[in-house]
Amino acid sequence: MRTSEGVEWALHCCLTLVWVGGAEAAPEPVPSARLAAMFELSPTYLNKVLQRLTRAGLLTSVSGPRGGVRLARAPERITVMDVVAAVEGPDPLFACAEIRQRGASAVGAGPREFARPCGVAGAMRRAELAWRRELSAQTVADLAAAASAASVSRVRANHARLAGRSG
Amino acid sequence: MRTSEGVEWALHCCLTLVWVGGAEAAPEPVPSARLAAMFELSPTYLNKVLQRLTRAGLLTSVSGPRGGVRLARAPERITVMDVVAAVEGPDPLFACAEIRQRGASAVGAGPREFARPCGVAGAMRRAELAWRRELSAQTVADLAAAASAASVSRVRANHARLAGRSG
């Protein structure tokens, strides 16, 4: 079990969008190809990842020249959980296959025997909820604010350099 | 991202071992093939899963006739986290690839710039720790005790039936 590489990509791209976009309501869109160059990522695959964020309503995509993606809402209202869920999909970490109802172990069980949820699934679900709660407690804005001013300036400068060179 | 099917298998097998073993210090070992029959699982693959639990020190395997596996220590001292870690491996859920240090985004960064851990990785790690804490808070004994007495009796009876028929 390992989270997709795309999660890290998506979060760093969101942070970059916050930093280069400033506090404006509708900043300049940033092309996904430029974001890929920022982090030396596969441009086409990053595009796929950002598509998921767009479909989830976290990003807004702008077509045509000078197009790209921008945050769909204020970074304070985008949680890390939102990003992870958009990239990884809605499936829970632990998928209970209800093996307790199969095989010899279940022989002789009454019809209402398995009405209550599986204890194993419950334990896993509790842990998963704690994970989700912690992810939901942190917003993209929090992460963006935690970075050092020097890093933010450097990212902004490098982004501007790329914008000037390639369009 | 999804937990391995083997996690559910391993936990249910541990519960079964608790129930059929009783409170004895060294109960009768249960062959993995019988556990597979209990839950209608692939015997050989379940064997592989139980091997990991054995290597992790959670189970003790006994070779030869009337052999099998049994809990290596009291169920109160086996946490759900132990089982998950044994099956899934020691790798963290989120593997930070440090993409922040690559590409145009890092151009012009000083040598000590990335000494502090990545904020994205920190957020993911916090959530992961919450997940692990919750898993560690529950023991196999807790799960075993939470089941209804009827279920436990049924599992014991079915296990005894299998033991009589094939072993």
Add this chain to the structure above:
DNA sequence: GGTGACTTACTCGGATATGGAGTGTCCGAGTTAGTGCGG
């Protein structure tokens, strides 16, 4: 009857195939900035 080694069947353990999801790539549809012509 007791003891010993042997046979034997049963167990675990690791090396070996297969499938599916994540990863990576490509090309087409759509859109908008820019441009040039005509009024």
Add this chain to the structure above:
DNA sequence: CCGCACTAACTCGGACACTCCATATCCGAGTAAGTCACC
């Protein structure tokens, strides 16, 4: 000078290969119970 249509390039979006891990399987090494002969 203004407006319009055209061009063109640039973007996103979904359809197509590749790789690695989880899944599933097989066969061999090892072991302890049961057995049989022998003392």
